[in-house]
Amino acid sequence: MPKIKLHWQILIAIVLAVFIGYLTNKESTFLGIHLLSAFDFLGSMFMNALKMIIVPLIVASIITGIAGIGGTQGLGRMGGKTILYYMTTSLFAILIGLVVVNTIVPGVVDGEPIGEVIKVSEEQIAEAKNKVAGKESSGIADIFLRMVPTNIVKAASEGQMLGLIFFSILFGFFITKIPEAYAESQYNFWQGTYEVMLKITEFIIKFAPIGIFGLIASVVLGLDKESDDIAKIVEALTKFTIAVLLALGFHLFITMPVMLKFLARVNPLRHYKAMAPALLTSFSTASSSATLPLTIECVEKNAGVSNRTSSFVLPLGATINMDGTALYECVVAIFIFQAFGYDLTFTQQFLIVLTALLTSVGVAGIPAASLVAIMIILQAVGMDEATASAGLAMVIVVDRVLDMCRTAVNVFSDSCGAVIIGKSEGEQGILVDGEASR
Numbered sequence: 001m002p003k004i005k006l007h008w009q010i011l012i013a014i015v016l017a018v019f020i021g022y023l024t025n026k027e028s029t030f031l032g033i034h035l036l037s038a039f040d041f042l043g044s045m046f047m048n049a050l051k052m053i054i055v056p057l058i059v060a061s062i063i064t065g066i067a068g069i070g071g072t073q074g075l076g077r078m079g080g081k082t083i084l085y086y087m088t089t090s091l092f093a094i095l096i097g098l099v100v101v102n103t104i105v106p107g108v109v110d111g112e113p114i115g116e117v118i119k120v121s122e123e124q125i126a127e128a129k130n131k132v133a134g135k136e137s138s139g140i141a142d143i144f145l146r147m148v149p150t151n152i153v154k155a156a157s158e159g160q161m162l163g164l165i166f167f168s169i170l171f172g173f174f175i176t177k178i179p180e181a182y183a184e185s186q187y188n189f190w191q192g193t194y195e196v197m198l199k200i201t202e203f204i205i206k207f208a209p210i211g212i213f214g215l216i217a218s219v220v221l222g223l224d225k226e227s228d229d230i231a232k233i234v235e236a237l238t239k240f241t242i243a244v245l246l247a248l249g250f251h252l253f254i255t256m257p258v259m260l261k262f263l264a265r266v267n268p269l270r271h272y273k274a275m276a277p278a279l280l281t282s283f284s285t286a287s288s289s290a291t292l293p294l295t296i297e298c299v300e301k302n303a304g305v306s307n308r309t310s311s312f313v314l315p316l317g318a319t320i321n322m323d324g325t326a327l328y329e330c331v332v333a334i335f336i337f338q339a340f341g342y343d344l345t346f347t348q349q350f351l352i353v354l355t356a357l358l359t360s361v362g363v364a365g366i367p368a369a370s371l372v373a374i375m376i377i378l379q380a381v382g383m384d385e386a387t388a389s390a391g392l393a394m395v396i397v398v399d400r401v402l403d404m405c406r407t408a409v410n411v412f413s414d415s416c417g418a419v420i421i422g423k424s425e426g427e428q429g430i431l432v433d434g435e436a437s438r
Contacts, residue, residue: 021220046211065311066172107338274302317414324406336391
């Protein structure tokens with residue numbers, strides 16, 4: 001029998017998960033086993049396996065990538081291109097979101113602010129507060145402080161990727177500054193570690209359809225299908241959801257393909273096909289960090305980007321390049337202000353754009369992490385905590401689905417960055433006509 005490609009396996013798993021999850025309920029059992037617990041176990045096991053390899057994979061890939069570039073000139077050139085690309089695409093995404101949300105005005109329904117139409121319950125407000133409870137929201141300066149952790153091991157265990165990436169960049173750079181005998185042994189060690197992590201990644205990815213099936217099925221099965229509260233809230237938030245999807249779709253299908261076509265001379269359709277497994281996985285897991293191993297594999301094997309470029313651009317992008325997240329933060333902030341009758345000035349909207357751009361850099365690549373950044377944005381513009389929490393409570397209803405969509409945009413932008421930067425570095429193996437001639 002012909003082997004089914006990974007992205008088709010994942011797509012089939014998603015369809016089956018929705019079908020089975022919808023036909024069953026929380027109390028359904030099979031052979032005495034609760035289906036909800038079984039599906040949750042499969043999903044959690046897959047996510048744990050992906051998270052397990054994130055730290056060693058990021059450290060090894062960045063160190064080998066930086067050491068392989070060699071010298072200040074090579075690092076400065078590629079680093080400058082990468083940062084410029086990430087800041088530019090994130091700004092484009094935010095401006096697209098700003099235009100769409102001001103055009104559709106989802107916060108106003110039948111001439112009234114949506115906050116007056118939807119009665120936010122105390123439970124929803126409590127849920128919104130729990131999402132940001134215990135999180136640091138000291139402002140933009142905290143993002144830069146996390147780049148230099150006091151304890152790199154603790155930072156790694158707590159998932160502080162900015163600090164881990166900064167340390168790995170320094171380590172890789174100074175490998176090139178020590179005597180050649182020591183530098184060679186260090187490089188060989190980390191290159192060997194990277195190769196081992198890729199093998200482990202390939203092994204884990206084989207189980208992606210099963211893990212994604214468990215993740216989606218547990219979410220669908222856990223819904224209260226008898227309650228009409230969700231339907232009422234979703235109806236009121238339809239305009240908001242459409243605004244987000246339109247803005248994300250414009251960035252995904254217009255902005256990024258144009259950049260691929262004119263900056264890298266790459267056929268966008270070919271690149272969509274090359275990145276299909278990573279896009280479906282990022283959509284299913286809503287985690288750009290968890291998808292990073294597969295993103296690297298797709299960019300190198302399917303798109304033809306060298307390890308030298310991908311090992312530097314992609315791990316950095318998984319942390320600081322959040323186009324979809326930045327766009328979403330902007331739309332949510334404007335929506336909540338609209339919902340509670342705030343009339344924002346141009347200066348206030350500019351502040352939202354700037355804060356969304358900077359906070360998106362420090363948002364962890366895990367589900368719902370952007371809710372913390374949104375709270376920072378709302379308070380930066382002057383909204384009180386209680387009102388901001390009530391606004392977030394409304395957004396939480398549809399946040400999971402939109403989280404999946406914006407994560408796919410994040411990952412696709414990272415992959416486009418790797419292709420564009422690789423092309424600018426003179427790489428000849430970049431996929432153009434369907435083949436990566438390496």
